[in-house]
Amino acid sequence: MAEDNGEKTEEATDARREEFRKKGNVAHTKELASAVTLLAAAGCVYVLGRFFFKNMFEVFQYTFGAHMVVLVREGNFTDALRFCAEKALILMAPVVAMAGVIGAATSIAQVGFLQIEDALSPNFEKVSPVEGFKRIFSLRAIVEALKSILKMAAVGIVLYFLLRGEVQQVPYMLTYSIEQILMYLGTVVVKLMGGVGAVMLVIALADYFYQRWDLEKKMMMTKQEVKEEHKQREGDPMIKSRIRRIQREMASKRMMAEVPKGDVIITNPTHIAVVLKYSDNLPAPQLIAMGADHVAEKIKEIGREHNIPIVENKPLARTIFKTLKIGQVIPRELFVAVAEVLSYVYRLRRKKK
Secondary structure (H helix, E strand, C coil), X not given: CHHHHXXXXXXXXXXXXXXXXXXXXCCCCCHHHHHXXXXXXXXXXXXXXXXXXXXHHHHHHHHHCHHHHHHHHHCCCHHHHHHHHHHHHXXXXXXXXXXXXXXXXXXXXXXXXXXXXXXXXXXXXHHCHHHHHHHHCCHHHHHHHHHHHHHXXXXXXXXXXXXXXXXXXXXXXXXXXXXXXXXXXXXXXXXXXXXXXXXXXXXXXXXXXXXXXXXXXXHCEXXXXXXXXXXXXXXXXXXXXXXXXXXXXXXXXXXXXXHHHCCEEEXXXXXXXEEEECCCCCCCCEEEEEEECHHHHHHHHHXXXXXXXXXXXXXXXXXXXXXXXXXXXXXXXXXXXXXXXXXXXXXXXXXXX
């Protein structure tokens, strides 16, 4: 039997998934951020090519122009360094900001907002040599190694095919102006980033779906684990039964405490007893207690101790017991029958007085 052998044949429950998530065990691939960043960078260079070209051209003019010769002769490098730093910041700021936004967006898209509970707690298994060897020779490590080899091979192939056609263009670059060289290099860079980004995106998506499959496999549970989790979530049946019994006893005590406040007890006569109370602020007589068998006997016993009239009316007692709940007032269809009982009770009280 699968249950006896402890085989994990059951799908993970929501609680199991949440437990894995709190420990940081989620499907996540870092390559996705790299791939999307490369593609976005290619698009950014393509769209903002003139902006990048203008600033890079200014750097070339400033660095290799007559102004730099004067600064070198004077030994004043502060202005040159400040100028180059400003241009580097202008050129790098859009790319760095875009990379940060894309990295955060891809991470959130994969795992959402994740808070790992034991992130700061020490885990000595991570520094254990035995566990280290297990991780090195595990299926996960083999997959990671194959993924790295595949990624390098794919990137190498893409670079080869993209640059193979550009090699023939190198001799003609001797006649290019600086502007033409920069524009040509920008075009080549966009091609390389776009091609490598597309290949890495395919690898990242394949890796993500593999990690999801691997995580689902790890989260699977045995039948016994599912039973134990259900038991913990719903509670032990014996404890729940005891709680219900205590609640019934407390409700019974509260009900019995209301019996002395009643005006009349209507009985079956031996099996059922219902207690009615009437006051001016109620639209109709109210049911404040009822019970069957030994509870009915207890109600009648309390009624005798407090001199509450006990009236035998089998149809009325059965109807109230079956149709009403404690706290409800008598419905319209029972007004006449209840009024007759109450008038009889009030006549008895007048006679006693």
